[in-house]
Amino acid sequence: MHFTTGIMKTISSVVEHYIKKKPFLQSALAQGIINLTSLSRIVKPEIEAELGKDIRNGAIVMALKRLSDDLEFRATHKIIKVLKNIGEITVRSSLTDFTFLLSDSLLENQRLLLKEVNKDKDVFYTSSRGVNESNIVVSNSLDKTVETLFEGERCTQKAENLSSITVKLPSENVTVPGIYYFIFQRLAWEGIVLYEVISTTNEFTILVDDEHVDIAFKTIKDLKTL
Template structure:
């Protein structure tokens, strides 16, 4: 038999932003209960009072506040070095039989100057390359026979070193990207390794992105 608490919890879990806001105590529970009461009543097959939903939300928010933030905050407080790089260009090419050979030639150029920023990721159908804009002419020469589907300029990157335990705590990336989304920061690319991730943003938004991530260490 379904209980009000179980149905309310299932409803909240399907709405990540609502779940996070509830955990942070920034939602009026009475107003929320009135809004979701028709759906809760429909699942239960009977009328439900607002007070019962408020009580279920209160118990859930107390539990979520501990579960959703305790381990995550512990990891975020141990965020390591945050590195910002500017003057970047983001290229997206369709995969082809020849593109890896061109990428190898580009890597040789990158290795000639260790101050050059370079990162790349490969999907099923696309290859993404992010480089310092001083290499734009080189990239466009090497890849002139490849199909470029997107080129974005005037970008900056924020690279974050995460503690090793990030791989065993669910919700780390969601928590970080949620904060960035709340600040209206548009992510052009997200590139990650096991204990490090890089976001690519507009030059105008890099300061806000840096502050938003840095402030996570003070939660």
């Protein structure tokens, strides 16, 4: 009996891992619109290959039923409903990310930088402030301006050749837990490194390498079709 329980746990973990890689299946399971017996036959070869042994269809059906009853999968259905209503996705390239340690003069230097930013409405600028450091992201045409104005500050990082992707989210995003986890999980699966994540109530901006911006954009855009 202990031996059988151990096998079932293994089947459950492998089936769960398989389904979690296919968010459209998560949604369909949550809605109860999939025939579990038919699905078990489809996934059986991959599950058996992963476990290295023959598995009964009934064991896979049981694992799928547990998943479909799981609260996480019900929550996934709510998340997908929100993501289907993602709004405008805006991409900007040729950006530089500066990180400075906080100081008494930092805000004044940022004020001077904003004066320069306001002279050209086409340049990109965003800033965030943490407990110990402040971050400034600008179009690379402003690199020299930042370096001059912040010459007396301590710069701990300068990352160049970055792109930003700004995503407009529907207002329901603040009432459904797991939205950001769902998005960032899929970006991580694609091997995309996020230099910065900057958010407001109904939109967020990520900063990635220029070379990864196409796949990052596609990954986010594809969420609308889950």
